[in-house]
Amino acid sequence: MAAQIWGSEKRARRRREISAKIAQMPELHDSKPLPFMTREEKIMESARKLTILTEKMGQIIDPTDPAELYHLNNEVLGLEGNPMALHGVMFIPALSAQASDEQQAKWLPRALRREIIGTYAQTELGHGTNLQNLETTATYDLATQEFVLHTPQITALKWWPGNLGKSSNYAVVVAHMIIKAKNYGPHPFMVQLRDEKTHEPLPGITIGDIGPKMAYNIVDNGFLGFNKYRIPRTNLLMRHTKVEADGTYIKPPHAKINYSAMVHVRAYMLTGQAIMLASALNIATRYSSVRRQGQIDKSQPEVKVLEYQTQQHRLFPSIARAYAFQFAGAETVKLYEHVLKEMKSGNVSLMADLHALTSGLKSVVTYQTGEGIEQARMACGGHGYSMASYISEIYGVAIGGCTYEGENMVMLLQLARYLVKSAALVKSGQSSKLGPLVAYLGVKSEPTSLIDRIPNSGFTEYVKTFQHVSKRQTLKAADMFFGLMEKGEKREIAWNKCSVELNRASRLHTRLFIVEAFVRRVNEIADIRIKEALTDLLHLHVNYELLDIASYALEDGFLSASQLDYIRDQVYLYLGKIRPNAVSLLDSWEFSDIELRSVLGRRDGNVYENLFKWAKSSPLNKTDVLSSVTQYLKPMMEKARL
Numbered sequence: 358m359a360a361q362i363w364g365s366e367k368r369a370r371r372r373r374e375i376s377a378k379i380a381q382m383p384e385l386h387d388s389k390p391l392p393f394m395t396r397e398e399k400i401m402e403s404a405r406k407l408t409i410l411t412e413k414m415g416q417i418i419d420p421t422d423p424a425e426l427y428h429l430n431n432e433v434l435g436l437e438g439n440p441m442a443l444h445g446v447m448f449i450p451a452l453s454a455q456a457s458d459e460q461q462a463k464w465l466p467r468a469l470r471r472e473i474i475g476t477y478a479q480t481e482l483g484h485g486t487n488l489q490n491l492e493t494t495a496t497y498d499l500a501t502q503e504f505v506l507h508t509p510q511i512t513a514l515k516w517w518p519g520n521l522g523k524s525s526n527y528a529v530v531v532a533h534m535i536i537k538a539k540n541y542g543p544h545p546f547m548v549q550l551r552d553e554k555t556h557e558p559l560p561g562i563t564i565g566d567i568g569p570k571m572a573y574n575i576v577d578n579g580f581l582g583f584n585k586y587r588i589p590r591t592n593l594l595m596r597h598t599k600v601e602a603d604g605t606y607i608k609p610p611h612a613k614i615n616y617s618a619m620v621h622v623r624a625y626m627l628t629g630q631a632i633m634l635a636s637a638l639n640i641a642t643r644y645s646s647v648r649r650q651g652q653i654d655k656s657q658p659e660v661k662v663l664e665y666q667t668q669q670h671r672l673f674p675s676i677a678r679a680y681a682f683q684f685a686g687a688e689t690v691k692l693y694e695h696v697l698k699e700m701k702s703g704n705v706s707l708m709a710d711l712h713a714l715t716s717g718l719k720s721v722v723t724y725q726t727g728e729g730i731e732q733a734r735m736a737c738g739g740h741g742y743s744m745a746s747y748i749s750e751i752y753g754v755a756i757g758g759c760t761y762e763g764e765n766m767v768m769l770l771q772l773a774r775y776l777v778k779s780a781a782l783v784k785s786g787q788s789s790k791l792g793p794l795v796a797y798l799g800v801k802s803e804p805t806s807l808i809d810r811i812p813n814s815g816f817t818e819y820v821k822t823f824q825h826v827s828k829r830q831t832l833k834a835a836d837m838f839f840g841l842m843e844k845g846e847k848r849e850i851a852w853n854k855c856s857v858e859l860n861r862a863s864r865l866h867t868r869l870f871i872v873e874a875f876v877r878r879v880n881e882i883a884d885i886r887i888k889e890a891l892t893d894l895l896h897l898h899v900n901y902e903l904l905d906i907a908s909y910a911l912e913d914g915f916l917s918a919s920q921l922d923y924i925r926d927q928v929y930l931y932l933g934k935i936r937p938n939a940v941s942l943l944d945s946w947e948f949s950d951i952e953l954r955s956v957l958g959r960r961d962g963n964v965y966e967n968l969f970k971w972a973k974s975s976p977l978n979k980t981d982v983l984s985s986v987t988q989y990l991k992p993m994m995e996k997a998r999l
């Protein structure tokens with residue numbers, strides 16, 4: 358099963374080897390539990406481990422393999438980020454995709470050797486979503502052949518970029534490029550921020566940390582202002598766009614090609630989210646099979662809380678989602694790598710499809726991951742609320758994904774643009790022009806679902822039902838939009854008035870893709886036992902998801918009330934079937950105790966003793982009487998007694 362999760366037997370074996378090596382290297386372990394550290398201590402601890410990793414990484418992993426790097430990162434540095442998180446996640450990808458060969462030769466080896474630390478500085482205090490209204494400017498000075506970076510007002514301060522505040526000395530900065538008074542829109546520039554020897558900010562740069570956040574507090578998300586700060590013309594990233602010495606602008610082959618670093622993260626973050634969901638579920642499911650509370654049959658002893666159907670219903674559909682996200686994520690990464698290769702050789706024709714797909718997936722996956730992790734926390738009762746479970750930290754980090762790389766509603770609307778264009782093709786009889794991901798929009802469906810009518814139909818009838826609801830909602834939302842415009846409404850106003858319906862279509866389309874990716878994967882599996890276990894999980898997935906969106910299928914009679922009862926019964930049937938495999942389905946992800954960082958989710962199940970040990974190690978317990986008591990509470994009580 359681990360081979361299915363991680364992509365191959367070799368990958369699963371490598372993960373095990375890497376975890377085993379890390380277990381033997383105490384210098385790479387947290388020196389004390391992260392929740393007991395201050396933010397400064399955590400950053401220091403993370404930087405300490407990071408420097409050891411830079412020295413010893415080659416002994417542990419193949420540093421050119423992103424999957425091995427990601428695993429090493431999760432085990433040693435953890436989810437809360439690190440002082441170089443954005444260096445690998447966005448700075449290097451931005452340089453790789455957007456810098457010319459000559460620029461790459463100059464900067465990439467230095468970045469890869471970690472001689473310099475970089476980030477991706479795009480979002481500002483006043484604007485994050487609407488890139489066209491970013492306010493930082495890069496004005497070309499023809500006389501000196503330099504760009505002058507400037508922050509005209511407080512809202513133009515860069516705000517949020519990870520590791521910008523304290524750790525990075527370089528950044529890819531996105532600014533409006535102005536040449537001879539003409540604004541060419543946002544473009545990426547390579548900018549040195551700090552002196553390489555002293556790490557002091559360079560003159561003309563104002564920089565710092567934006568303060569503590571809901572989670573991710575090891576990352577120094579920062580602010581950045583420029584006061585007429587000059588950089589050479591050749592620091593504009595020039596793989597696709599060029600500015601010649603005389604100010605001549607050569608436009609890129611696709612208007613949005615400079616957005617590729619964002620698409621990179623949107624594609625890769627899906628499996629990251631799956632891992633966080635599976636981690637929280639691993640903790641909750643293990644704990645649920647240790648925790649005994651109450652009786653189902655009063656004549657029997659107390660049961661493990663995992664025996665309760667409500668507990669299973671709370672956890673198991675999310676287990677199925679974690680697998681589904683992992684499989685859909687793996688497909689998306691493959692597609693991304695293919696499109697990136699094509700883009701590098703000048704073929705930009707697949708960019709729109711990739712943008713639409715990653716926009717929808719990013720939104721649905723992060724939202725459902727957040728939901729699943731929060732349910733996992735509640736499933737652990739009181740102990741879930743303790744930082745000893747570590748679930749609250751996982752939650753805080755995961756839901757950051759609903760916001761970064763494009764706020765979820767906004768990204769769903771990006772997918773909706775693609776769906777509406779596709780609906781227009783269907784309506785004008787040009788279905789043959791539909792791309793493969795939306796081809797179903799042009800296919801006539803049966804009048805009713807055959808879900809419970811065709812025995813042994815595999816998952817075909819389910820897929821058809823998901824296709825039906827997605828198609829219907831897409832065409833309905835598109836009709837609403839076109840109808841408003843026909844009535845004379847301006848395009849943008851009509852769009853806004855339909856946007857809730859449009860986003861519903863985007864979610865349904867994305868959920869269909871996730872179901873299809875799961876079905877594709879299960880169909881590929883040769884090993885009978887693995888196939889059986891995953892088929893059970895897929896049964897739970899399709900029935901649970903369909904129940905969740907049933908109103909769309911009920912409203913036009915595609916599903917009947919009796920079919921809904923059938924689907925509900927299937928959910929209960931598969932909850933029971935999955936119960937014996939539940940812990941194994943999560944243990945198959947092979948998270949080590951070091952990686953999980955959870956007292957509650959320990960592999961050995963020795964929860965209570967370790968919770969007590971954890972509590973005793975709280976800094977508050979170093980002394981029996983705190984100074985808050987001697988200074989304030991004790992005198993208060995004494996005064997009251999007089």
Ligand SMILES: CCCCCCCCCC/C=C\C/C=C/C(=O)SCCNC(=O)CCNC(=O)[C@H](O)C(C)(C)COP(=O)(O)OP(=O)(O)OC[C@H]1O[C@@H](n2cnc3c(N)ncnc32)[C@H](O)[C@@H]1OP(=O)(O)O
Pocket residue numbers: 423427442446477479480485486487488489519613616617619620622625626629708709712760761762763764767771774775
């Ligand atoms: C090994 C890696 C492991 C990864 C693990 C993950 C861990 C991550 C940890 C890091 C944590 C945090 C990092 C966070 C970083 C950031 O958040 S960076 C900042 C991100 N910011 C955003 O995402 C901003 C969102 N806004 C946008 O993207 C754009 O503004 C928006 C697309 C909404 C609109 O752009 P405009 O330029 O204004 O567009 P417009 O002129 O209206 O045109 C729309 C048009 O353009 C098409 N389009 C847009 N984007 C793309 C694209 N990327 N590719 C192709 N096409 C694109 C769009 O489809 C429209 O086309 P149409 O034909 O006109 O419909």
Ligand SMILES: Cc1cc2nc3c(=O)[nH]c(=O)nc-3n(C[C@H](O)[C@H](O)[C@H](O)COP(=O)(O)OP(=O)(O)OC[C@H]3O[C@@H](n4cnc5c(N)ncnc54)[C@H](O)[C@@H]3O)c2cc1C
Pocket residue numbers: 443477478479480483484485486487516517518519573578757760761762763764765766767770
């Ligand atoms: C943990 C974290 C890490 C980050 N790291 C980085 C980084 O490394 N580099 C970087 O540059 N940035 C980074 N960011 C910033 C992030 O990319 C932005 O916050 C994000 O893109 C959302 O933009 P915003 O803050 O402007 O939200 P807003 O756009 O202000 O969103 C507020 C509300 O308005 C709604 N809204 C906005 N526009 C529309 C619209 N057109 N239609 C409908 N609704 C709309 C949204 O849906 C939302 O409900 C990070 C953010 C976080 C939380």
